[in-house]
Amino acid sequence: MNVRPDSDFEVVETDSQVRDLVDRLAPHPHVCFDTEFVSEHTYRSQLCLVQVAAPGILAVIDTLKARDLDPFWRLLAEPGRTTVVHAGREEFGFILHAIQARPSHLFDVQVAAGLVDHDFPAGYASIVRRFLNLPTNKGETRTDWRQRPLTQAQLEYAVDDVRHLEQLWRKLERKLESLGRVEWMQNEMVAWQDDVEESFSRKRWRRVSGLNGLSRRELAVARELWHWRDSVAEERDMPPKRVLRDDLLVELCKRKSADERQISAIRGMQRSDLRYIVKGLSEAIARGLELPEDECPGGERHRAPPPQLAMLGQFLATAVAGMCRSEHLAPALVGTSSDMRDLLSYKLGYYDEERPPLLATGWRSRVVGDLVDDLLAGRAALRIGDIKSHDPLVIERWGDR
Numbered sequence: 001m002n003v004r005p006d007s008d009f010e011v012v013e014t015d016s017q018v019r020d021l022v023d024r025l026a027p028h029p030h031v032c033f034d035t036e037f038v039s040e041h042t043y044r045s046q047l048c049l050v051q052v053a054a055p056g057i058l059a060v061i062d063t064l065k066a067r068d069l070d071p072f073w074r075l076l077a078e079p080g081r082t083t084v085v086h087a088g089r090e091e092f093g094f095i096l097h098a099i100q101a102r103p104s105h106l107f108d109v110q111v112a113a114g115l116v117d118h119d120f121p122a123g124y125a126s127i128v129r130r131f132l133n134l135p136t137n138k139g140e141t142r143t144d145w146r147q148r149p150l151t152q153a154q155l156e157y158a159v160d161d162v163r164h165l166e167q168l169w170r171k172l173e174r175k176l177e178s179l180g181r182v183e184w185m186q187n188e189m190v191a192w193q194d195d196v197e198e199s200f201s202r203k204r205w206r207r208v209s210g211l212n213g214l215s216r217r218e219l220a221v222a223r224e225l226w227h228w229r230d231s232v233a234e235e236r237d238m239p240p241k242r243v244l245r246d247d248l249l250v251e252l253c254k255r256k257s258a259d260e261r262q263i264s265a266i267r268g269m270q271r272s273d274l275r276y277i278v279k280g281l282s283e284a285i286a287r288g289l290e291l292p293e294d295e296c297p298g299g300e301r302h303r304a305p306p307p308q309l310a311m312l313g314q315f316l317a318t319a320v321a322g323m324c325r326s327e328h329l330a331p332a333l334v335g336t337s338s339d340m341r342d343l344l345s346y347k348l349g350y351y352d353e354e355r356p357p358l359l360a361t362g363w364r365s366r367v368v369g370d371l372v373d374d375l376l377a378g379r380a381a382l383r384i385g386d387i388k389s390h391d392p393l394v395i396e397r398w399g400d401r
Helices: 015-025 070-077 089-099 109-116 124-132 152-163 165-179 182-201 216-236 246-255 260-265 272-290 309-326 337-348 362-377
Strands: 010-012 030-038 046-054 057-062 082-085 105-108 380-384 393-397
Touching: 010 015, 015 046, 015 057, 015 070, 030 070, 030 089, 030 152, 030 165, 046 152, 046 165, 057 152, 070 089, 082 165, 089 182, 105 109, 105 182, 109 124, 109 165, 109 182, 124 165, 152 165, 165 182, 182 362, 216 246, 216 272, 246 260, 246 272, 260 272, 309 337, 309 362, 309 380, 309 393, 337 362, 362 380
Parallel strands: 010 057, 030 082, 082 105
Antiparallel strands: 030 046, 046 057, 380 393
16 A cells, blocks of 8 residues: 555555455445546557545555555445445446446436536536535646556546545435425436346447448448457557448448458458458358348438427427526436437427337336426427526416416
8 A cells, every 4th residue: 555645545465455445435324436537449458557545545556556446436336325426437448347237326417417407517616616606626628547656646536536526425315305306316326227237238230330221131241350459459459440431331331242352452442451450351241141131220211300399399498497496407317308208209200219208217207297288288388588688588377377
């Protein structure tokens, strides 16, 4: 354990020190943590530091020196323990990939802030200023966290990301209780974790840019190329697009040829490192070309919505945003204009997805449902009130008069 004389935190650099830290964290029902990572050069984000806070404990784990973090991850998954994070998608991913389990109870201060205030997604410094009126360290934002040794300033910057997390958690928990939104927060965190976990496990081949307009056969080739590219990227621990760019993948689909000479002749395929993958590309393309027609993926077709949908969606999104501000809710957390169009499609019978739209479920349905129904039925109207007010829009229901 390395406690620097000019600092109030410890630096953990060995596996035995990690286990000792976990032993000291074990009695605490709430543990706050954050990470520093680099995501540009590897298949998955490369974890470089873990910052940890609990009453009487402030620590930075150097994960390039201490390699076995499983005791820490398992601690967070123990029943009855709350894990506090800010914008914790990557943090959740590190836990999930390490031990294939979720934290027992996850509390993200960014989500909580959106449930009690107007701003979402808010940065950590903004939330600390807004709710605690405290400054934060603004330096070292361009640090390459893989480099060693780290300076004292870099370590201070890293540990500041957890220094106020417990205080924030307590403040936001009280705000949620006073507004009757604790259950909203709990449900939102479960749904958020479901969504993030699904995104990690879901094969995202349809996200390749340029697939629109491809035939079913070309989409079959795209799917095979995506799977091949993803497996090569994972094996080589590199970003998938560094194996093969999206535009080259789509061009290969359009050519519909597994001939290695034709593949090599495509502009952009002359890089020396690409010559070694031509055989794998050829085999993937051949699998897509040989797939039975009825097993080829279809395009994502939807019934054309009525032309007024975009205008109505924009109008309703504006009305809902005004209502959210008056209710101390972040409009961006409740839903986007796209979510509002999905809700309208759902109500008008043009919605083709299996799952109900976001705004038709859970606490969001209770927040926006009556307002949207009243506006669509003409039982409510939106007008301009005081043009000098921060919230100049007024929602009038005919029963209010």
